[in-house]
Amino acid sequence: MASLFLLIPAVALIVVGVLVLVFSRAVVDVTFGVLILCSCAVLLGGAVWLVVSLKRTSDLSQLQLDFLSKVSHEFKTPLTSIRMFVDTLAERRLTSEAQTARCLTLLRQETERLSALIDRLLDFGRMQAGKMVYHREPESVAAVVEAALRAFEPLREQEQVAVEIDVQPDLPPVLADREAVSGALLNLLHNACKYSGEVKRIRVECRRENGRVALSVLDNGPGVPRRERRRIFEVFYRMDDRLSRRVGGSGLGLAIVRHVAQAHGGRVRVTSRAGGGAAFSILLPVLSG
Known part of the structure; x- marks a missing residue:
């Protein structure tokens, strides 16, 4: 059940990508949209693996439990914004290309925010496992x-x-x-x-x-x-x-x-x-x- 719940952000982001490609018309480059979609989905998959692994550990400290709560909140905030922007695009409430472009810019910023969070999670996972490699x-x-x-x-x-x-x-x-x-x-x-x-x-x-x-x-x-x-x-x-x-x-x-x-x-x-x-x-x- 926990694994299913943690997959929700990945599914949500995939839906976002599809809706952006469908409703943004010519304002956003389709190829760029696909790249964002694929990259974020892969990163989210890695984050899900990390969080599920932590939750399965029997001796989680209170700090780790607090961390999981904070990460859930960090995911929820941009996803709420993304859902709002997607609803706006889907309902075609924007009356000009400038408004559409602005909405897509904000949508991109929120996906970048998610991506940055996931990058930190994955870096942390590699560090904890001693698998972080530096090319100096x-x-x-x-x-x-x-x-x-x-x-x-x-x-x-x-x-x-x-x-x-x-x-x-x-x-x-x-x-x-x-x-x-x-x-x-x-x-x-x-x-x-x-x-x-x-x-x-x-x-x-x-x-x-x-x-x-x-x-x-x-x-x-x-x-x-x-x-x-x-x-x-x-x-x-x-x-x-x-x-x-x-x-x-x-x-x-x-x-x-x-x-x-x-x-x-x-x-x-x-x-x-x-x-x-x-x-x-x-x-x-x-x-x-």
Whole structure:
């Protein structure tokens, strides 16, 4: 029964894809729609496998049970939006191509949100199984930052986030899996966006620190209390405060950041800044020789 229930998101997304292809007319490219549909369905299948595996484990801790509840909620929110957009398209309530295009843009954003959540779930599953493989090559820090910012751009535009970038010139290269490290940096950007103030401002800094390069993301949110800093990178852990409960989240993003940093011989760090805000950093060793 649990497996059947968990398959509902996959079925719902398949229905969404079909309806988009049927009702969007020429506004959206059919091939692109099929690719989104297939990719999301495959990712959802992997997520279902992961969650079912966790539920079958007899010694699930309370944190894991809380995690399953949070993930269910994270799935439900975008799926509710998707259903609303599909109903609008199906009932042909939109009177212009511009309105249809806007609806499809929002629909795409929600499917990307689902995809990002599933990516985190699958990464977490591979990490827990010890099967996460990193392909490390000499990479410029600027290229890693650029890749993360490019992936962050849709959310930055949607949330109207002001982003400031300060990369120290002539930084030495790092031996890194660009996709993994830029993904970890993207997790920090998403985290900063969630916890920033009403007027969202984020600063990305890259500095050399004692044989390491620090990739830091600074926000203008409430900061992280000292008592929380030791545990904030733990799997499933989320701060027990009103803001954390309001913004939601699976509790995996920062744990994945720490895993990526440690797999590259580095570490993570969090500090609170004078005047408010938090600074999360990934510290990676520079490439010697």
